[in-house]
Amino acid sequence: MSTPAVISQDVSSAVGAMPKGRSLWSHAWDRLKKDKYAILCGSIIFFYAMVALLSKLGVIASPWDKVVGASYAPPSGESFEMWLGADIFGRSVMYKVIHGTEIAFGVGFVVACISVPIGVFFGAIAGYFGGIIDELIVWFYSTLSSIPNLLLLLAIAAALGKGLHAIYISLIVTSWIGLARVIRGEFIKHKSRDYVIAADSLGATHFSKIFKHILPNVLHFVILNFSIQFMSAIKAEVILSFLGVGVQGEPSWGNMIDEAKLELARGVWWQLTGATVAMFFVVLAFNILGDALRDALDPKIK
Amino acid sequence: MFVFLIRRIAASIPIILGIALVVFFLFNVVGGDPALQMAGKHATAQRIAEIRAEYGLDQPKHIQFVKYLGEIATFDFGRSYATRQKISEMILNGIGPTLSLAIPAFLLTTFLAIVISLLVAYFRGKWIDKTGVILCVIGMSIPSLGYILFGQYILAYQLNLFPISGYDYSLAGRFEFLLLPMIIWVMLSVGYDVRYYRTALLEETNQDYVRTARAKGLSEPRVFFKHVLKNTMVPIITNVILEIPLLILGSFLLETFFGIPGLGYITIDALNNSDFPVLKAMTTVISILYIGGTILTDLAYALVDPRIKLK
Numbered sequence: 001m002s003t004p005a006v007i008s009q010d011v012s013s014a015v016g017a018m019p020k021g022r023s024l025w026s027h028a029w030d031r032l033k034k035d036k037y038a039i040l041c042g043s044i045i046f047f048y049a050m051v052a053l054l055s056k057l058g059v060i061a062s063p064w065d066k067v068v069g070a071s072y073a074p075p076s077g078e079s080f081e082m083w084l085g086a087d088i089f090g091r092s093v094m095y096k097v098i099h100g101t102e103i104a105f106g107v108g109f110v111v112a113c114i115s116v117p118i119g120v121f122f123g124a125i126a127g128y129f130g131g132i133i134d135e136l137i138v139w140f141y142s143t144l145s146s147i148p149n150l151l152l153l154l155a156i157a158a159a160l161g162k163g164l165h166a167i168y169i170s171l172i173v174t175s176w177i178g179l180a181r182v183i184r185g186e187f188i189k190h191k192s193r194d195y196v197i198a199a200d201s202l203g204a205t206h207f208s209k210i211f212k213h214i215l216p217n218v219l220h221f222v223i224l225n226f227s228i229q230f231m232s233a234i235k236a237e238v239i240l241s242f243l244g245v246g247v248q249g250e251p252s253w254g255n256m257i258d259e260a261k262l263e264l265a266r267g268v269w270w271q272l273t274g275a276t277v278a279m280f281f282v283v284l285a286f287n288i289l290g291d292a293l294r295d296a297l298d299p300k301i302k
Numbered sequence: 303m304f305v306f307l308i309r310r311i312a313a314s315i316p317i318i319l320g321i322a323l324v325v326f327f328l329f330n331v332v333g334g335d336p337a338l339q340m341a342g343k344h345a346t347a348q349r350i351a352e353i354r355a356e357y358g359l360d361q362p363k364h365i366q367f368v369k370y371l372g373e374i375a376t377f378d379f380g381r382s383y384a385t386r387q388k389i390s391e392m393i394l395n396g397i398g399p400t401l402s403l404a405i406p407a408f409l410l411t412t413f414l415a416i417v418i419s420l421l422v423a424y425f426r427g428k429w430i431d432k433t434g435v436i437l438c439v440i441g442m443s444i445p446s447l448g449y450i451l452f453g454q455y456i457l458a459y460q461l462n463l464f465p466i467s468g469y470d471y472s473l474a475g476r477f478e479f480l481l482l483p484m485i486i487w488v489m490l491s492v493g494y495d496v497r498y499y500r501t502a503l504l505e506e507t508n509q510d511y512v513r514t515a516r517a518k519g520l521s522e523p524r525v526f527f528k529h530v531l532k533n534t535m536v537p538i539i540t541n542v543i544l545e546i547p548l549l550i551l552g553s554f555l556l557e558t559f560f561g562i563p564g565l566g567y568i569t570i571d572a573l574n575n576s577d578f579p580v581l582k583a584m585t586t587v588i589s590i591l592y593i594g595g596t597i598l599t600d601l602a603y604a605l606v607d608p609r610i611k612l613k
Binding site for chain 2: 139140142143144146147148150151152154155156157158159160235238239242243244245254257260261264265269272276279280283284287288
């Protein structure tokens with residue numbers, strides 16, 4: 001008859017022969033790493049983020065309103081500042097584009113960082129507790145989402161006055177809804193799953209069940225949503241600034257495109273091109289990265 | 303079906319109340335004193351008091367809210383501050399141009415998206431597919447402003463192919479002015495639709511029954527157009543129908559740029575003039591139209607998919 005020591009040795013050698021368990025995250029990360037385009041886009045976004053950070057710290061492109069050339073000077077290769085020419089006041093368009101990056105990433109980051117937790121919070125308690133709390137929260141976000149997005153943004157901006165803070169608030173108020181819906185659905189699904197019932201029978205509190213047990217299982221939606229919201233915030237800021245209710249006084253991509261309206265009549269295309277191209281690449285990168293993320297996190301595609 | 307409609311409309315009432323609440327909260331409570339906003343910086347105290355009296359702003363908030371609900375119910379929002387027109391008239395005038403732009407653009411987008419996605423899904427993996435997808439992603443990433451400005455500058459101004467802006471109310475004359483905005487609308491939306499339909503078509507082709515059909519020896523065109531397409535119609539139609547409510551929004555930017563006096567144009571105009579009564583009315587009415595659109599969507603969706611029963 002085997003002694004316990006021998007038995008455990010058999011077991012442990014058997015365990016050693018089994019493949020190590022893989023979590024969704026390590027799987028997803030592996031798949032993501034293999035996708036060349038995803039890596040490329042991630043690097044592009046990282047590059048933009050670094051530019052934004054450096055601009056914010058004042059290391060590059062500062063001050064943005066320094067006069068570097070004649071009014072409407074066309075692009076020339078003579079110095080970095082003149083690569084994209086000058087605007088009506090002789091300021092460097094290149095510097096303005098960089099400053100615009102700082103604003104765009106600032107808006108994207110702040111809005112995504114604040115509205116994601118809000119969305120998760122409301123979705124989680126609505127889905128988990130159900131009942132009157134659920135009804136109230138659903139009524140609230142159904143109301144907000146029945147007002148077409150741009151219209152609501154404009155209304156909030158009109159009410160709060162112009163400027164960056166109004167943009168932050170209006171974007172945050174409109175962005176949390178999509179995530180809340182998804183999280184609520186997921187929580188409703190997971191609430192009655194076995195592992196939650198098991199945790200409950202072990203005496204887990206509501207708090208513990210929500211945050212420790214169910215939430216990790218819906219985190220992939222959160223990550224995907226973060227990147228989508230980041231991009232939407234950037235696009236929305238451009239449109240709002242363009243319509244005149246956005247950033248005042250500082251150059252943002254939207255402001256530059258707004259100024260470009262009049263400049264085009266004089267044949268001045270460099271400000272429009274700079275802002276549009278800058279925006280195009282970052283939005284493209286987010287689109288492709290978002291797709292790759294979704295594919296990597298999808299358990300069905302193996 | 304009638305019962306369904308009644309139930310849905312009844313279910314929208316709390317939402318509409320909620321919208322009125324949000325709009326009221328934004329413009330009458332949060333948004334500073336509307337009278338001050340409308341009167342501008344150099345107004346006299348008397349002018350401000352006049353505005354207050356006219357718009358009933360001197361009454362307690364809950365009475366104002368009830369009055370506002372009354373305005374919604376009777377579709378009479380008083381007069382615009384900037385133009386002194388009856389707001390309900392402005393809205394009715396604006397619907398025509400907005401829909402003249404939105405509906406043809408929508409039909410064209412849907413048609414093109416279906417055709418392109420069929421092509422792309424049929425030749426999946428080959429260069430047509432790859433090029434198509436890349437073009438779609440690029441198309442989706444160019445900011446709408448870019449399309450509008452470049453389009454106006456190059457096609458209208460330099461090449462003189464289209465009028466730069468403006469509108470003609472006559473039925474025939476209007477299309478000349480709607481052509482360029484329509485083209486831009488289509489280019490903006492086609493990318494998203496094609497990718498969605500392509501994904502749906504490709505998912506169908508991976509189904510077991512397709513494998514069976516091929517094993518039976520059916521030719522590829524037959525398999526694709528006869529079997530896959532029919533089953534994909536449901537997600538395609540769902541997407542098409544879901545986009546209908548958004549038509550009401552028209553395109554604020556396109557209308558503003560091309561001078562098309564639709565609902566979007568009126569709203570942006572009111573925004574620039576701080577014309578609160580118009581903004582409130584626009585937000586509320588457009589939202590209600592949007593809700594109406596979603597109800598129609600649900601109805602049409604149930605008609606299309608026999609598995610869905612209306613309750």
